[in-house]
Amino acid sequence: MVPRPLLQPLVPRLRRLLPGLAMSSATGSFSLQQPLNYRGGARLQPADGGQVEEVYEPATGRVIAKLLCSGEKEVDLAVQSAKAAFKVWSQMSGMERCRVLLEAARIIREQRDEIATLETINNGKSIFEARADIDVSWQCLEYYAGLAGSLAGEHIQLPGGSFGYTRREPLGVCAGIGAWNYPFQIACWKAAPALACGNAMVFKPSPFTPISVVRLAEIFTQAGMPKGLFNVVQGGVATGQFLCHHPDVAKISFTGSVPTGVKIMEMAAKGIKPVTLELGGKSPLIIFSDCALENAVNGALMANFLTQGEVCCNGTRVFVERKILDTFTKEVVKRTQKIKVGDPLLEDTRMGALINRPHLDRVQNFIKQAKEQGAQVLCGGDLYAPDDPKLKNGFYMRPCVLGNCTDDMTCVKEEIFGPVMSILPFDTEEEVVERANNTKFGLAGGVFTRDIQKAHRVVAALNAGMCFINNYNVSPVELPFGGYKASGFGRENGRAAIEYYSQLKTVCVEMGDVESVF
Ligand SMILES: NC(=O)c1ccc[n+]([C@@H]2O[C@H](COP(=O)([O-])OP(=O)(O)OC[C@H]3O[C@@H](n4cnc5c(N)ncnc54)[C@H](O)[C@@H]3O)[C@@H](O)[C@H]2O)c1
């Protein structure tokens, strides 16, 4: 048994952070009674709604909190609270906003292990990965803090000494709606650029993972943001709809599935609201025979098995040049079988539990269907029961590699959102590019080759928003991230995101007399 040096010392610190939580040890003992709504700078119970959802610890299958869904009144109060704070925040200079964002980043860095522990308990991903997610989160705040002071328009000279200038202005109250796979990170990817630009935000996390984002809200207040600048409403479809339809919401930034993305866009259309849609994917990863094999194998594992495979940009269609198919497949299977599945709070675990029982069943069904359609399970794919009895009701499965796949199989066409890699042989560059693009999605893509010209030629030909050469699923916050086609539009991260959280005002200044045509 691996020791848990970090966990026991964390308990008192978690108690300090979340005074209402009852926590006597780590996995299997966390529970939360505190309110999960955050409005006007404080946790509180929603003013209306009150439908109750159970929140699970995926590692054990235990209920760890009861979620009270926010009704229309609570959503309105959160939006009004954000609107009031917007008046103050939007008038501050970029440098003033920068300092507050930097302070928030500092607090997150200081509390990294505690926040990562909360994320692991509620999401099921390994603590090793959760820490990396929290690092990406504070880096995102630092990055946009750095940009806040330099957000500016242009000066444009016109005839006769007249001129024009542009002002980059905030939009107002932005709604953020998140998925459950990266709860804290998704909230930071939305909040950091939005707040840097001078907006306020009302955020609704997934009802499966409502916990860590409330911690983010508390940190923002502690860092010096005006009370109400970042509010959290909780719930599922109905709460999300109240938020999207609210007339004082100026923009919707959504991360989730394609079907929900369609509904979000319909609601936004009714209010003529701009949207950012970060949706699903079925991305190709192309392995040429001239690759550095060990890197390519590492890349394929990174592309498929982070966060139990519940990653939007995963490269789940692994195209392998036929010449190295056997060698590559053998190595990938060997390495996949070595992935340690189990208690996500243990230091050496690399794959934890899937988000919930219905999702685990859904992934299992994809594997069953793949077998029926002729795919061969080369390893994993079965349910896994860790030895530790407290984990017996957790949502575990072994990571799966499917061979003998063809492009028409469901496992190759649909987003599984679980630890399932499909291997597909190919013969020529032209063929693989065409097959790689033959999908409704366009979130990401990757290529492994030592031929630099080929690498750039292939990524230029891929219809995908985020491409990787000789790596996969790294996420520097400086790089824009987002999809083509059904994977959505708008960008998160990088300078590009500023475009999606601000609007441009043009001012035309006459220095002479008005020459009227009348
Ligand atoms: N592109 C990205 O950056 C990215 C990142 C993470 C996840 N995803 C995608 O998210 C999906 C998995 O997440 P999920 O299961 O939480 O997705 P989902 O679409 O079921 O839910 C996403 C969010 O939308 C809310 N919601 C659901 N119906 C709504 C409605 N009618 N109106 C307003 N809000 C509504 C949910 O409560 C949740 O907060 C996958 O398809 C994955 O690829 C994309």
Ligand SMILES: C[N+](C)(C)CCCC=O
């Ligand atoms: C951090 N990753 C691995 C790039 C994932 C981004 C968010 C997608 O689900």
